[in-house]
Amino acid sequence: MVFSFLVVPAVIANLFTADKRKLTIIAWSSGALASILGLWLSYTQDLPTGPLVVCMYGLLLIGAALLRRFGARGKPLANPQNV
Numbered sequence: 392m393v394f395s396f397l398v399v400p401a402v403i404a405n406l407f408t409a410d411k412r413k414l415t416i417i418a419w420s421s422g423a424l425a426s427i428l429g430l431w432l433s434y435t436q437d438l439p440t441g442p443l444v445v446c447m448y449g450l451l452l453i454g455a456a457l458l459r460r461f462g463a464r465g466k467p468l469a470n471p472q473n474v
Contacts, residue, residue, distance in 0.1 A: 392441050399448040404457045425451045434437065 404417035428451075429444030 392445055393460045395445045395448040396426075399425070399452050403452055406455055421451055421455070 400418035400422035401414075403421045404414040407417055427448040429447035430440060432438065432447070433443045435442040436443055440444055
């Protein structure tokens with residue numbers, strides 16, 4: 392569970408940008424979203440919290456990868472050093 396909280400938000404952010412400021416915002420937002428969804432679903436459906444939060448991180452990562460693949464249409468990442 393700890394590795395999900397540490398690694399998955401950073402991977403999601405790296406799918407979309409290379410800018411440090413945007414990386415931070417995307418990582419924090421995706422981490423908060425997965426945590427809140429997991430906690431809410433756990434509370435409403437009376438399911439175990441830890442595994443459900445990890446599953447939400449996995450689903451969010453899959454959704455982000457699909458969005459990157461089909462939504463961005465193969466656009467290259469912005470290089471902050473050239474901007």
